Each structure stands twice: as C-alpha cells, then as structure tokens.
Amino acid sequence: MHLTRLLHIQNPIIQGSMARISTPALVIAVSEAGGLGVLTTTGATAESLQQDLKTIRAATKKSFGVNLMLQQPNIAELLPVLQADPVPVVFTSAGNPAPFMKELLGLGTKVIPVIPNVKIAKKMMALGASAIVAEGLESGGHIGTETTMALVPQVVAAVTIPVIAAGGIGTAAGVKAAFALGASGVQVGTAFLAAEQTPVHNNYKQMVIQADDNGTVVTGTGGDRVRGLKNALTEKLLATTDPATFEQLSRGSLQRAIEGDVDRGSFMAGQIAGAIHEIRPAKAIVTELAKGVPTIIEDLF
Ligand SMILES: Cc1cc2nc3c(=O)[nH]c(=O)nc-3n(C[C@H](O)[C@H](O)[C@H](O)COP(=O)(O)O)c2cc1C
CATH class of the missing domain: 3.20.20.70 (Aldolase class I)
Structure with missing residues (x-):
C-alpha cells in the first residue's frame, strides 16, 4: 500500500x-x-x-x-x-x-x-x-x-x-x-x-543554516553516538576520556541548545545541514x- x-x-x-x-x-x-x-x-x-x-x-x-x-x-x-x-x-x-x-x-x-x-x-x-x-x-x-x-x-x-x-x-x-x-x-x-x-532559539537556526558540508561531528560511543553541529561543547566532549566529565558536560545540553547557548548547547543536526x-x-x-x-x-x- x-x-x-x-x-x-x-x-x-x-x-x-x-x-x-x-x-x-x-x-x-x-x-x-x-x-x-x-x-x-x-x-x-x-x-x-x-x-x-x-x-x-x-x-x-x-x-x-x-x-x-x-x-x-x-x-x-x-x-x-x-x-x-x-x-x-x-x-x-x-x-x-x-x-x-x-x-x-x-x-x-x-x-x-x-x-x-x-x-x-x-x-x-x-x-x-x-x-x-x-x-x-x-x-x-x-x-x-x-x-x-x-x-x-x-x-x-x-x-x-x-x-x-x-x-x-x-x-x-x-x-x-x-x-x-x-x-x-x-x-x-x-x-x-x-x-x-520550530520552537528553538534563533541561534540554533542560524547555526544550522551557516553550517557547511563538514559542519557536524559525532560524539559519544556505542549506542550513545550523537551527531551535532561543531561547537565549543563538541570540542570538549571529543577531548575528554573521562566518562564522568562527558556526562557532566552532556547533561541538559540539548535544552541549552534550544535556549540558544552557543558554547554549552548540544546542537543536534545532521550532515545535510550544509x-x-x-x-x-x-x-x-x-x-x-x-x-x-x-x-x-x-x-x-
Ligand atoms: C535535534 C534532533 C533531535 C532528534 N530527536 C529524536 C528523537 O527524540 N527520537 C527519534 O526517534 N529521532 C530523533 N531524531 C532523528 C529524526 O527523527 C530523524 O530521523 C533524523 O533527523 C533524520 O535525519 P536528518 O537529520 O538527516 O534529516 C532527532 C534528530 C534531530 C536533528
């Protein structure tokens, strides 16, 4: 059908x-x-x-x-x-x-x-x-x-x-x-x-429309791999090997992105953002x- x-x-x-x-x-x-x-x-x-x-x-x-x-x-x-x-x-x-x-x-x-x-x-x-x-x-x-x-x-x-x-x-x-x-x-x-x-802060929308073809990155491992726009948070997540630090940086990070926190938010988005x-x-x-x-x-x- x-x-x-x-x-x-x-x-x-x-x-x-x-x-x-x-x-x-x-x-x-x-x-x-x-x-x-x-x-x-x-x-x-x-x-x-x-x-x-x-x-x-x-x-x-x-x-x-x-x-x-x-x-x-x-x-x-x-x-x-x-x-x-x-x-x-x-x-x-x-x-x-x-x-x-x-x-x-x-x-x-x-x-x-x-x-x-x-x-x-x-x-x-x-x-x-x-x-x-x-x-x-x-x-x-x-x-x-x-x-x-x-x-x-x-x-x-x-x-x-x-x-x-x-x-x-x-x-x-x-x-x-x-x-x-x-x-x-x-x-x-x-x-x-x-x-x-879409009810997200304008900063989120601007980051999506300004992203280019390699504007996203994958953080996390196993079933917790997340693709999002590169920013200060993703750099920190990629730099840490300590699970507790990773968890602390990640907690509440999608909500921070929705509210427009460009450095501490997790701006989840896919490769087509470019x-x-x-x-x-x-x-x-x-x-x-x-x-x-x-x-x-x-x-x-
Ligand atoms: C910000 C964001 C949040 C998402 N949250 C969920 C979710 O809660 N549940 C789900 O099944 N998929 C979720 N997805 C995946 C989407 O439903 C959809 O399958 C995916 O975005 C398709 O790929 P695209 O981003 O390249 O269009 C999310 C995707 C994005 C970009």
Whole structure:
C-alpha cells in the first residue's frame, strides 16, 4: 500500500521526531502542509502529553504521529494516554516496542519503528510493524552505524512493508534518491530545524543554516553516538576520556541548545545541514521536498 494511503497524508514526507523540539507548533505546521508532523514525548508527563494531543487536534484535522523514545524512563506512564485516546501513528525508537505493539495496532494506530539495520527491520516486520524508518548515520541526533545509501536498499530487499528512508535527506534531490533506492517515503529532521515554526532559539537556526558540508561531528560511543553541529561543547566532549566529565558536560545540553547557548548547547543536526540555507515556513519545506516524490509511485505492495 502507498505510504500516503496508509498514513492518510498528502505527501510521503515525515517530519522526524526531535526531542524537546517537535512540539505541537511544528507538528501542526507540517501536518497542515500535507506532510506528517510527529510529536516528541521526551520530557513529557501523561498530563502534558494529553494537553499536547488536545492542542494538535484543536488546530488540525490532519493525520499526525507521536514518538515514543523507548529509553525514556516513563513510557509506562505515557502509554495509557495513547491507549485511552488512540493517535493515527506511533513512531518508536531506541528500544523494542514488542510489549505494546499488538495492542496499539488493535486500536487502529499504525506503529512504525525507527531501525538502524536489516536484522532489526526483519524483527519489527515479524512483530507486525505497519512500516519502518531505516535511518542512516548521516542523520542528526542519536545515530546507528550504516549510511542511508547502503542501508535503505538492503532493508527494502529484506522486508515487505513500506520503508521510509531517513538520514541526510533535506532536498528534493535527496527525496528522489530515496525513492530510487526503493523507499516509499522519507523522514526528515535537520531541514525542519530551520522551519519558522520550530520552537528553538534563533541561534540554533542560524547555526544550522551557516553550517557547511563538514559542519557536524559525532560524539559519544556505542549506542550513545550523537551527531551535532561543531561547537565549543563538541570540542570538549571529543577531548575528554573521562566518562564522568562527558556526562557532566552532556547533561541538559540539548535544552541549552534550544535556549540558544552557543558554547554549552548540544546542537543536534545532521550532515545535510550544509544544504539548508534559509529559515522558511514548514509549508515551503514540505512543498520543496515533495518535488522529489515521483509522480507515479509504483505500488510495490
Ligand atoms: C535535534 C534532533 C533531535 C532528534 N530527536 C529524536 C528523537 O527524540 N527520537 C527519534 O526517534 N529521532 C530523533 N531524531 C532523528 C529524526 O527523527 C530523524 O530521523 C533524523 O533527523 C533524520 O535525519 P536528518 O537529520 O538527516 O534529516 C532527532 C534528530 C534531530 C536533528
């Protein structure tokens, strides 16, 4: 089935969840523009999630998604909200959605895990996932180990559910490339950091649009590798070998970036930042990305 039909959206353009950033303002703007806005629940409580859902539903009748980042300590507190008041789509990341996947699907919610490799893609399909996001290491935020270019066709070959490509896509040409690799849609984070409606300090947006092709760097190790814009903080993180110092520098650093602290913030962003040159309304970003969607998408399913 086409992704647009599966998710009830006009364009197969998904705004990837961004921790503490993709709050209702951005979600509403992207969904109203014909893409799929995805709400972050990082730092949310059951009450704040209920309020965010109310805000989104009051502002748009369009489809939207909610991200459950499964390393969050309070998933058990947030799940009942999504069970009592089912949402169109749940994107899961950084963990295994098996304990609640069947139940959400039974409520009519599409469940789409973000995956970093073929093995996990197959596992998620076996669990009944509606689609998957294959995310390459070009992306901003927490990253896996494979590139989008190599990962997407291998995942497409391994599963029979729609594959959404993510990581390094922020232009119409990138969208075209993702479809050429067999993807049924794209998930985009970094390009939306520069949307007018994105609730981050102007310093964050300026750093994104001023970044060049080698403007990002990866800090951390193992499952905690994070890609962000180079600044004084990333230099310090790369210089330290002491885990306690690393932890101390990192704690609260995304929030500091959101508030515009250019030296002490963690400005998570992906390699495509070098191709993002202006702050624009979310609608203009969705419209430009949609130019890369083939006019006739072969129905693979
Ligand atoms: C600032 C930032 C925060 C992110 N936070 C999350 C998150 O909380 N959960 C998640 O699943 N993905 C997160 N991501 C990944 C995005 O949802 C998306 O998959 C990724 O940005 C796509 O790659 P791109 O940055 O090259 O567009 C984040 C990305 C960025 C840039």
